[in-house]
Amino acid sequence: MKSFAYHQPGGIPEAAKLLSSVAESKLVAGGMTLIPTLKQRLAQPEALIDLSSLADLRGISDDGATITIGAMTPHAQVAASELVRGKIPALAALASMIGDPAVRNRGTIGGSVANNDPAADYPAGTLGLGATIVTNAREIAADAFFLGLFETALEAGEIITGIRFPVPLKAGYAKFKAPASRYALVGVFVAQLPAGVRVAVTGAGAGVFRVPPMEAALSNNFDASAIAAIKIDADGLTSDIHAEADYRAHLVTVMAKRAVGAALG
Numbered sequence: 056m057k058s059f060a061y062h063q064p065g066g067i068p069e070a071a072k073l074l075s076s077v078a079e080s081k082l083v084a085g086g087m088t089l090i091p092t093l094k095q096r097l098a099q100p101e102a103l104i105d106l107s108s109l110a111d112l113r114g115i116s117d118d119g120a121t122i123t124i125g126a127m128t129p130h131a132q133v134a135a136s137e138l139v140r141g142k143i144p145a146l147a148a149l150a151s152m153i154g155d156p157a158v159r160n161r162g163t164i165g166g167s168v169a170n171n172d173p174a175a176d177y178p179a180g181t182l183g184l185g186a187t188i189v190t191n192a193r194e195i196a197a198d199a200f201f202l203g204l205f206e207t208a209l210e211a212g213e214i215i216t217g218i219r220f221p222v223p224l225k226a227g228y229a230k231f232k233a234p235a236s237r238y239a240l241v242g243v244f245v246a247q248l249p250a251g252v253r254v255a256v257t258g259a260g261a262g263v264f265r266v267p268p269m270e271a272a273l274s275n276n277f278d279a280s281a282i283a284a285i286k287i288d289a290d291g292l293t294s295d296i297h298a299e300a301d302y303r304a305h306l307v308t309v310m311a312k313r314a315v316g317a318a319l320g
Contacts, residue, residue: 057093057096057099059099059100059101059102059103060077060101060102060103061102061103061105062077062102062103062104062105063104063105063107063108064104064105064106064108064109065108065109066109067109067111067112067191067214067216068191070082070104070106070109070214071191071212071213071214072212073102073104074104074211074212074214075211075212077101077102077104078101079099079100079101079102080100080101080102080103080104081098081100081102081103081104082103082104082106082166082169082214083103083104083105083106083107084106084107084126084127084162084163084165084166084169085129085158085161085162085163085166086161086166087154087158087161087162087166088166088170088172089103106126106127106214107127109127111125112125112126112127112128112165112216112217113125113127113128113132114128115128115132115133115136115138115139117138117142119222120221120222121219121220121221121222122138122139122142122143122146122219122220122222123189123217123218123219123220124139124164124217124218124220125164125165125216125217126163126164126165126166126169126214126215126216126217126218127163127165128163128164128165129159129160129161129162129163129164130150130151130153130154130158130159130160130162130163130164130167131150131156131159131160133146133147133150133164134147134148134150134151134159135147142222143184143220143222143223143226144226145180145223145226145227145228145244145246145314145317145318146180146184146220146226146228148227148228148317149176149177149179149180149228149244150164150176150177152176152228152230152232152237153167153176153177153237154236154237155237164177164218165215165216165217165218168181168188168200168207168215168218169207169209169215170205171201171202171204171205171206171207171262171263172205172238173204173205173257173258173260173261173262173263173293174233174238174239174240174242174257174258175238175239175257176228176230176239176242176257178201178255178257178262178263179228179239179242179243179244179255179256179257179263180220180228180244180255181197181200181201181218181220181255181263182197182198182201182244182253182255182263182264182265183226183228183244183245183246183253183254183255184197184220184221184223184226184244184246184248184253185197185198185221185246185248185250185253186218186219186220186221187218187219188200188215188218189215189216189217189218189219190209190213190214190215190216191213191214191216192210192212192213193213194219195208198265201262201263202262203261203262204261204262206262221248223246223247223248224247224248224249225246225247225277225318225319226244226245226246226247226318227244227245227313227314227315227316227317227318227319228242228243228244228245228314228317229242229243229310229311229313229314229316229317230242230243230257230258230310231258231306231309231310233297238258239257239258240258240297240298240303240306241256241257241258241259241303241306241307241310242256242257242258242310243255243256243257243307243310243311243313243314244257244314245269245273245311245314245315245318246318247273247277247318251270251274252269252270252273252274252277253265253270254266254269254270254273254311254314256307256310256311258293258303259287259292259293259303259304259306259307260291260292260293261291261293266285266287266307266311268285269282269285269311272285273315277315277318277319278315278319279311279312279313279315279316279319282308282311282312282315283308283312285308285311286304286308287304287305287307287308288304289301289303289304292304
């Protein structure tokens with residue numbers, strides 16, 4: 056592992072200044088992705104900026120129509136939150152499916168969304184609910200945030216401070232897990248909101264994406280039968296040692312039906 060400078064800022068302004076001024080610096084939230092890549096020399100930053108001491112980035116709040124989760128809130132806290140389980144049970148269920156207990160207690164929602172791993176769970180929940188990513192500089196709609204493989208709309212010096220989720224009428228999440236990592240071979244988040252239905256898929260391609268034909272069908276009839284005959288095109292989906300693209304395409308429909316079932320209770 057290459058040597059690097061280590062900073063533990065006392066506030067967001069200091070963290071943002073370090074991130075902008077120190078070339079090749081990286082933020083550390085839970086470190087669930089970054090630390091392994093450092094060990095494997097796949098990342099060689101000049102400096103690490105540790106956000107773990109920023110207590111104001113943790114916690115869950117409710118304003119009635121939305122729930123805001125601080126960026127440094129660990130998955131386990133989201134999964135166990137009575138507020139989340141009461142208002143958006145599908146999001147609590149999603150958090151409970153991430154990794155193993157060690158990952159859920161160390162990994163953070165902000166780190167997961169900022170990293171935008173193509174098989175991560177939170178991008179599906181964030182896009183599926185039409186959430187808003189709040190940073191130290193602005194607010195970004197989920198539809199404009201996820202740009203591709205490990206790529207987001209975050210700019211230099213920009214740090215996620217929280218994510219604001221609208222409370223849906225109904226929502227559900229289902230995923231087919233890789234047995235060792237528990238990453239999603241395919242995960243589908245379905246949400247029925249006052250503005251319409253959203254369906255977001257993770258694990259199947261180079262990044263999280265929506266499925267408009269399923270959204271249209273479920274807007275007319277929010278039942279698994281409405282999407283049972285919808286076939287997903289395998290072109291552009293991922294083929295790897297875990298599953299071929301055509302299998303992932305099949306799983307999208309299967310997981311979408313299960314997500315609708317979960318939403319209906």
